[in-house]
Amino acid sequence: MGLLDTYLSDRERSILQKRRSKISGAFFLLFVVVIVMSYIIQNQLSKENTVLMTQDDIKSLKVNLALISVFVLGYLGWILFKLIRPTYISYLDLITDLLAIKNNVHNSDRPLSSRENTLLRFRELNFAVNNAVLYATITDENRIAYISKKFEEYLGHKEDLTFRKFEEVLTYKHNQHHKIRKILTTATGELVNKELRLTNHQGEIFWIEMSIINMDNLKNSKRRLIVCHDITKRKHAGLEMQRVSRSKFVAEVQSQKDLSQQIMTAQEDERKRIAKDIHDGIGQMLTALRFNIDGIDLTNHTKAEESLTSLKEVFGQLIKDVRAVTFSLxxxxxxxxxxxxxxxxxxxxxxxxxxxxxxxxxxxxxxxxxxxxxxxxxxxxxxxxxxxxxxxxxxxxxxxxxxxxxxxxxxxxxxxxxxxxxxxxxxxxxxxxxxxxxxxxxxxxxxxxxxxxxxxxxxxxxxxxxxxxx
Incomplete structure (x- = not known):
């Protein structure tokens, strides 16, 4: 019955639940009547009473008890018939619709009714979700009430996971159990999203994004819908990008260091070149000027004029070299x-x-x-x-x-x-x-x-x- 209930609406399930309660009450009343009648019969037919009763009295008592039993059983049967018949008809209609949907797969000429269409869409959706989405329903004690087939396959479990602790199903490590329990306990909002790094029962590390949806069922006991997404590839890609970025950053820093070293080397070479130009060019000219000036003989006017003419040429070249060096700098x-x-x-x-x-x-x-x-x-x-x-x-x-x-x-x-x-x-x-x-x-x-x-x-x-x- 529980499987068929999933195809009924909330109103139909509520009505059927009330009918089941009445049926249970009727059977309880029948049980009480049988007990009372048994007690009466036992009391009337006890050894003490049989001495005081004649055979006619015993026959009369049996007839009366038989009539009372027939009346009570008939009344209870009528009540059970009134209660069971609508439930039976509801389930019969539902089974008929499901069989019609199944037969319609082989006979596409017959149009589906509105109820059949709804049930067909529900079955298709339920099949798709069960085989494509990682989801589970857990109780307020974190026990699994239902888990999708896809989730079972993803976790690698072959046994039935119903009523097992949700955190124990996800991972075998105790420290991770505590972390999951803490998340489930503190998830008081309507929707809570968390990313978890876990280790499965095969010892492999995986990442999931877990969405926790809090719900209230008909008995007002809190249940939660857990929807998970595997984000292991995304996390590995992110970590790889971080590693590549870090390596690239280190390479760029090293490149900048090398470039700075080369720039300093080039600057030092340039300073050496300028120093060499000044020493070999301007320095030598200044030394020559010093010797030429010291060698001027003012008593010999002819040689003095030649020395001054030579000094003018050296001074002219010296000025050009100084300008060239300063212009280069x-x-x-x-x-x-x-x-x-x-x-x-x-x-x-x-x-x-x-x-x-x-x-x-x-x-x-x-x-x-x-x-x-x-x-x-x-x-x-x-x-x-x-x-x-x-x-x-x-x-x-x-x-x-x-x-x-x-x-x-x-x-x-x-x-x-x-x-x-x-x-x-x-x-x-x-x-x-x-x-x-x-x-x-x-x-x-x-x-x-x-x-x-x-x-x-x-x-x-x-x-x-x-x-x-x-």
Whole structure:
């Protein structure tokens, strides 16, 4: 009967429950009548009474008792008939509907009634939920009243789990039992969601998201519906992402450390180069000036005039070298007139000092001022590109071109030299690889773009794109 009750409505189940109570009462009344009659018969037919009664009295008593018994049994039978018949008819109608649904699977021509449709949908839903959802109903003592087939398969249990403790079914570890009991005890709201890391009875770790829904049944005893979702894959994916992110972060930190070390090394090399230029160039000239001045013989006017003429030439070269060194360190043209003017000045000085053909062309006559740090980084990138071309290209000329739009400044440094493979150079940690890496770091600082086009024996072109704030 319990299985059939699941297909009845709440009203029908309530009516049937009342009828069952009346039937139980009727049987109890019948039991009391039988006991009373047995007592009367036993009392009347006792040895003490039989001495005082004649055979006619005994027959008369038996007839009266028989009539009373027939009346009582008939009355009770009539009551039972009135009570059982509606219940029997309800179950009979229900069984008939279920059989009709079953037969309708093989006979699709007959339309289903409204009740049959409802029962069919209920059966389909119940089958789908039972075989697809991890859910269970537990009592106020955390014992399982019902558990879905899918949940049983998921937990790996083959025996009947009804009336077993819910936490003992989920995991075998006692500390996890306590945690689950605490969650179930404190879950006083209508809906409570929790994520749990558990160990199943096979010793495997799994994650579930548990939703606890509190309900009240007809007897006002609290029951809870537990709906679970397996989130093990999601948790493992999250942990893997955290591990990858952590590894990536460590790699980036290490990369920044390496870059900082390389920058400090490059700065130290630059200081050594400047010190060498000052020592070998300016220092030697100052020493020569000192000796020339000490060697001037004022009594010999002819030699004195020759020495002064030589001193003028040395002083002129000394001034040029000092200007070259100071311009290389901090070009005043950049601060006073902007990056376009500074690049033009640099091309003239490099051409004069090295003897190479270094050409400059400002196609769009760009003369806007940018942020000071942006201009410094642009200048250093162009300076590095020109120095690389002078050192490695073996080209007869170097061409620097400026062009701009409303949104971007475009700079090209071209040569027709030996060229190289950009991938091989940028992946190295020695030679020009560091120079190109620093160029990219500077371009990234102001949100620009650096692109190098080069092929062996076909020259090299460095493209620099700088965003311009309107």
């Amino acid at each position: 901090a070009p005043p043209e950049l601060t006073d007139h902007g990056v376009a003017s500074a690049i033009r000045k640099m091309t003239n000085m490099v051409g004069n000092f090295t003897g190479h053909k270094v050409l400059y062309e400002n196609v769009s006559e760009f003369d806007k001022r940018l942020d000071n740090n942006v201009e410094v980084n642009i200048y250093r990138v162009v300076q590095e590109a020109v120095n690389n071309a002078l050192k490695y290209s073996e080209s007869e000329y170097i061409l620097i071109t400026l062009d701009h739009t409303d949104s971007y400044l475009k700079i090209k440094v071209e040569d027709e030299g030996v060229g190289f493979d950009p991938k091989n150079v940028t992946n190295t940690v020695e030679g020009t690889g560091n120079g190109l890496r620093f160029m990219k770091e500077r371009v990234n600082y102001f949100g620009g773009e650096l692109r190098i086009s080069s092929e062996p024996n076909k020259g090299t072109t460095v493209h620099i794109v700088v965003p311009i704030d309107k």
